[in-house]
Amino acid sequence: MNLRAAPTWLFDLDNTLHDARPHIFPHLNRAMTDYVREHIGCDEEEANRLRDDYWTRYGATMLGLVRHHGADPNHFLRETHRFADLPRMIVHERGLKAMLKRLPGKKLLFSNAPLHYTEAVLREIDIARLFSAVYSLERLRFQPKPMLGGFLRLLKNERLDPRRCIMVEDSAANLKAAKRLGIKTVWVSTSTRRPPYVDVKIASILDLPRRFGRL
Helix, strand or coil: CCHHHCCEEEECCECCCEECCCCHHHHHHHHHHHHHHHHHCCCHHHHHHHHHHHHHHHCCHHHHHHHHHCCCHHHHHHHHCCCCCHHHHCECCCCHHHHHHHCCCEEEEECCCCHHHHHHHHHHHCCHHHCCEEECCCCCCCCCCCCHHHHHHHHHHHCCCHHHEEEEECCHHHHHHHHHCCCEEEEECCCCCCCCCCCEEECCHHHHHHHHHHC
């Protein structure tokens, strides 16, 4: 393929490049509930209620804590993303590194997770060198997907034409935001539906090269 015509890939991390559901997400859920409970001084039931409320209103528990309780976002991310045995908790498909190498074009990591966690996962999977840049939540100035501010910051920093970008995600809401900006979208999902803002749906990240022609 003509590399001058190659796209720029925007890859999500959790549940896209690896499966966070078995071990990592349960740990994060417990850690975030504990953080809310200890920071505010409430019981577990109230902590879970606040988490749900802030997630619905702001798209992230952290944003609600910052806005209403004066939490330090860096402290929240550091404390909730501590893993005693991260290598054992990561689940990913064999062949991921080889697949990413086959894709033409620049690759960026675009995640709502903090930098220390994102970089650690990429190192454990041995794909860190395949990404030109990592856009973690800190680098997005704490504007997580699907907020457009994070998208616009990435596009501006990298001097990208959104029409030459392809976003690969497990979150339909994040892809909907990407599509508003003209970015092509790939949904990693086993769902039987395909929303109109999804250009290609794949059940496994390893299917990406096979479906690349449709993009």
